[in-house]
Amino acid sequence: SHIPREVMISSRPASRIGYTTYFYDHEVLLGERVAIRYTDVVMVPDPEGIFTAKLETLKADYPVYRRDFDDLLANWTLRQPLIKSED
16 A cells, blocks of 8 residues: 555654565566566655655565664654745
């Protein structure tokens, strides 16, 4: 599913979405050779746009790379949002 989970990144509210994608080899019978990939996307809103971090890997390898991705997210330092003064 593409249902976002609310998480905190660098003391900011963010959304995290994970989904699976199936790639079928067009040169063999349908279903004979399938590559299953997992994508994990984190989006942090910012007044000037959005920060994103994305991990895409074979689904079988996801648990291995998720540890590193989670470490990256835990140590991700984002700048403070700019506050526009009203003159």
